Amino acid sequence: xxxxxxxxxxxxxxxxxxxxxxxxxxxxxxxxxxxxxxxxxxxxxxxxxxxxxxxxxxxxxxxxxxxxxxxxxxxxxxxxxxxxxxxxxxxxxxxxxxxxxxxxxxxxxxxxxxxxxxxxxxxxxxxxxxxxxxxxxxxxxxxxxxxxxxxxxxxxxxxxxxxxxxxxxxxxxxxxxxxxxxxxxxxxxxxxxxxxxxxxxxxxxxxxxxxxxxxxxxxxxxxxxxxxxxxxxxxxxxxxxxxxxxxxxxxxxxxxxxxxxxxxxxxxxxxxxxx
Amino acid sequence: xxxxxxxxxxxxxxxxxxxxxxxxxxxxxxxxxxxxxxxxxxxxxxxxxxxxxxxxxxxxxxxxxxxxxxxxxxxxxxxxxxxxxxxxxxxxxxxxxxxxxxxxxxxxxxxxxxxxxxxxxxxxxxxxxxxxxxxxxxxxxxxxxxxxxxxxxxxxxxxxxxxxxxxxxxxxxxxxxxxxxxxxxxxxxxxxxxxxxxxxxxxxxxxxxxxxxxxxxxxxxxxxxxxxxxxxxxxxxxxxxxxxxxxxxxxxxxxxxxxx
Amino acid sequence: xxxxxxxxxxxxxxxxxxxxxxxxxxxxxxxxxxxxxxxxxxxxxxxxxxxxxxxxxxxxxxxxxxxxxxxxxxxxxxxxxxxxxxxxxxxxxxxxxxxxxxxxxxxxxxxxxxxxxxxxxxxxxxxxxxxxxxxxxxxxxxxxxxxxxxxxxxxxxxxxxxxxxxxxxxxxxxxxxxxxxxxxxxxxxxxxxxxxxxxxxxxxxxxxxxxxxxxxxxxxxxxxxxxxxxxxxxxxxxxxxxxxxxxxxxxxxxxxxxxxxxxxxxxxxxxxx
Numbered sequence: 005x006x007x008x009x010x011x012x013x014x015x016x017x018x019x020x021x022x023x024x025x026x027x028x029x030x031x032x033x034x035x036x037x038x039x040x041x042x043x044x045x046x047x048x049x050x051x052x053x054x055x056x057x058x059x060x061x062x063x064x065x066x067x068x069x070x071x072x073x074x075x076x077x078x079x080x081x082x083x084x085x086x087x088x089x090x091x092x093x094x095x096x097x098x099x100x101x102x103x104x105x106x107x108x109x110x111x112x113x114x115x116x117x118x119x120x121x122x123x124x125x126x127x128x129x130x131x132x133x134x135x136x137x138x139x140x141x142x143x144x145x146x147x148x149x150x151x152x153x154x155x156x157x158x159x160x161x162x163x164x165x166x167x168x169x170x171x172x173x174x175x176x177x178x179x180x181x182x183x184x185x186x187x188x189x190x191x192x193x194x195x196x197x198x199x200x201x202x203x204x205x206x207x208x209x210x211x212x213x214x215x216x217x218x219x220x221x222x223x224x225x226x227x228x229x230x231x232x233x234x235x236x237x238x239x240x241x242x243x244x245x246x247x248x249x250x251x252x253x254x255x256x257x258x259x260x261x262x263x264x265x266x267x268x269x270x271x272x273x274x275x276x277x278x279x
Numbered sequence: 280x281x282x283x284x285x286x287x288x289x290x291x292x293x294x295x296x297x298x299x300x301x302x303x304x305x306x307x308x309x310x311x312x313x314x315x316x317x318x319x320x321x322x323x324x325x326x327x328x329x330x331x332x333x334x335x336x337x338x339x340x341x342x343x344x345x346x347x348x349x350x351x352x353x354x355x356x357x358x359x360x361x362x363x364x365x366x367x368x369x370x371x372x373x374x375x376x377x378x379x380x381x382x383x384x385x386x387x388x389x390x391x392x393x394x395x396x397x398x399x400x401x402x403x404x405x406x407x408x409x410x411x412x413x414x415x416x417x418x419x420x421x422x423x424x425x426x427x428x429x430x431x432x433x434x435x436x437x438x439x440x441x442x443x444x445x446x447x448x449x450x451x452x453x454x455x456x457x458x459x460x461x462x463x464x465x466x467x468x469x470x471x472x473x474x475x476x477x478x479x480x481x482x483x484x485x486x487x488x489x490x491x492x493x494x495x496x497x498x499x500x501x502x503x504x505x506x507x508x509x510x511x512x513x514x515x516x517x518x519x520x521x522x523x524x525x526x527x528x529x530x531x532x533x534x535x536x537x538x539x
Numbered sequence: 540x541x542x543x544x545x546x547x548x549x550x551x552x553x554x555x556x557x558x559x560x561x562x563x564x565x566x567x568x569x570x571x572x573x574x575x576x577x578x579x580x581x582x583x584x585x586x587x588x589x590x591x592x593x594x595x596x597x598x599x600x601x602x603x604x605x606x607x608x609x610x611x612x613x614x615x616x617x618x619x620x621x622x623x624x625x626x627x628x629x630x631x632x633x634x635x636x637x638x639x640x641x642x643x644x645x646x647x648x649x650x651x652x653x654x655x656x657x658x659x660x661x662x663x664x665x666x667x668x669x670x671x672x673x674x675x676x677x678x679x680x681x682x683x684x685x686x687x688x689x690x691x692x693x694x695x696x697x698x699x700x701x702x703x704x705x706x707x708x709x710x711x712x713x714x715x716x717x718x719x720x721x722x723x724x725x726x727x728x729x730x731x732x733x734x735x736x737x738x739x740x741x742x743x744x745x746x747x748x749x750x751x752x753x754x755x756x757x758x759x760x761x762x763x764x765x766x767x768x769x770x771x772x773x774x775x776x777x778x779x780x781x782x783x784x785x786x787x788x789x790x791x792x793x794x795x796x797x798x799x800x801x802x803x804x805x806x807x808x809x810x811x812x
Binding site for chain 1: 354359360362364367373382385389392393434441
């Protein structure tokens with residue numbers, strides 16, 4: 005195309021002049037950016053509600069706390085292990101539910117396949133509200149509704165994950181190659197067939213990748229659900245803290261790190277096998 | 280028998296691409312449609328199988344007006360019309376066999392399609408079709424492992440699986456190297472002859488059009504400006520077909536470079 | 540009609556089945572069985588109980604009816620100060636956290652680090668990544684007392700975990716040719732870092748900081764639930780008082796701020812690229 009439209013050299017010279025001006029503008033914007041950051045930070049540090057003497061004594065306090073945590077108490081393990089298993093179960097079941105619910109939401113929320121504007125906007129509202137509210141806040145809500153226990157945890161994990169999954173899967177539907185859809189349309193295939201042959205195969209890699217990723221995230225989030233009463237290892241952590249059992253605290257922390265690493269290792273293995 | 284009467288189509292920006300096109304073909308032979316890009320070749324084919332919806336006019340396939348169909352009857356009409364695409368439009372992550380069988384989707388039930396349980400005769404037919412296009416050894420290969428020419432052969436097999444009454448091809452060789460392009464044209468022409476099918480094929484390569492077609496149609500600015508046998512197509516005709524509108528030329532010449 | 544096409548001879552009968560993803564049938568059905576059994580078991584341990592859900596529905600209706608319309612007025616001032624504090628915590632913690640994650644990122648990059656330093660860097664990153672900000676928040680509240688400072692410390696550690704890891708990965712992917720070029724001029728270790736490594740990761744770092752700002756804002760809203768300052772404190776006390784009108788007002792503002800932030804940081808990230 006450019007070979008059709010390249011103008012005389014005179015014009016080219018003009019263009020390079022424009023380019024220089026743009027760089028100057030960029031430099032100016034960069035300066036503005038630095039200035040904004042500096043001003044923001046100055047305002048923040050000078051007005052934040054922090055009691056500074058506590059800041060100076062913080063290293064000693066933290067050191068003190070850590071020294072009380074050592075060594076971790078293996079005696080807490082009989083309580084910790086079932087709680088860890090419950091944590092993983094909450095994450096997994098929550099992921100399964102979220103996947104089932106997020107698929108239609110993703111489909112209706114993808115602008116290129118959504119049947120109509122109303123469905124599109126309903127799906128988008130679901131996605132935004134699900135994503136913007138943290139798992140722990142969902143957990144607070146579900147503990148209030150369902151009472152304490154792992155069921156509230158599963159609901160919290162599910163409700164937070166729906167938006168995450170639906171957003172990413174919906175984006176991959178929007179980005180897929182439209183050609184196969186047209187090819188199947190023109191062969192007289194029905195909508196369900198088009199989904200099965202043209203959409204699902206193209207979206208499948210993203211689907212697996214985000215599902216695995218979300219399971220990994222859900223394990224992390226499930227470790228704290230218990231702190232608001234929604235099941236899992238978080239409850240033991242809260243109890244140990246409240247009773248000042250520092251060596252139990254460190255044992256729980258240690259096992260949380262282990263279970264999160266476990267989730268990370270499993271996901272990286274599955275990812276390698278699947279993709 | 281395909282009859283197009285007074286077909287009009289404009290896109291969102293208001294520019295009319297087809298301005299009252301008339302065309303008909305009943306012969307089981309290959310018709311090539313030539314014309315510069317933007318002349319409406321693609322739009323014409325895509326109006327026939329309703330990938331785009333025409334504004335007005337009629338498209339009659341064996342007496343049925345395709346533009347009036349909806350839902351199930353549209354699906355039934357579409358399976359009578361095979362189409363081969365410039366970009367192959369295969370599902371890369373499915374196997375060759377699945378792509379070929381997907382040409383039968385207009386005929387099978389939802390469950391048969393979704394669970395890949397096609398009737399035995401469809402599977403046989405697909406296998407023979409793949410053998411015919413020389414790809415039977417690749418049945419369970421994924422389409423993203425194939426070369427461009429091989430993909431287009433799968434695309435042709437898929438279109439013919441529909442048992443169409445007419446075959447459309449939208450620049451089927453434009454994405455291929457010259458040698459493969461010849462092979463694919465040869466294949467499409469032979470298959471159409473073997474299956475006794477009328478073919479409408481958009482081509483940008485005039486030499487190919489002259490060589491393979493029994494009839495050549497020239498489009499310019501949304502209307503037909505030539506219709507005849509290949510040996511009737513003279514250089515004057517070609518110049519007429521491929522010369523863009525004067526004002527369009529002017530626009531191109533003065534387009535600012537930054538707009539690409 | 541189908542086999543009228545005599546040009547294609549009907550030679551042999553062919554049976555086709557879609558090839559399975561896992562070839563070995565034992566492994567395939569074994570894995571299916573194991574996952575099914577695990578899911579059923581996990582499901583049964585969670586005491587998921589339809590009746591409790593049913594009983595929850597009227598409670599949910601009650602909560603929602605008292606949450607609608609959201610009540611911005613009753614605790615308006617607290618909401619504003621809460622959000623301002625959340626934003627302050629976010630800004631300070633992101634700035635300090637990104638600065639701190641640079642040395643840890645360099646330590647944890649295999650290609651420019653020595654083994655003991657690498658192990659230390661990795662350990663710090665793994666620990667900070669594995670602990671949820673709420674857990675860190677509780678610990679810091681216990682160590683340094685309630686308020687914004689605990690929140691800042693929490694998010695600094697949280698930032699080091701994420702940004703540090705990504706910096707390490709960015710460094711591990713850099714082009715070694717540039718390092719060799721600088722080294723061949725006779726430069727020392729830190730000169731190499733400054734001239735050959737840092738420029739290569741700088742664009743990524745800016746993008747990452749923007750992204751982390753977004754993440755930290757979300758996190759700052761929840762660490763307040765355990766007393767580490769910000770809007771979470773306000774939200775927690777609203778929940779504690781069953782004041783769902785205020786709670787829903789806070790949640791709505793939170794959604795709005797997060798959306799605006801996401802939009803702005805997305806624009807900025809595209810701009811810095």
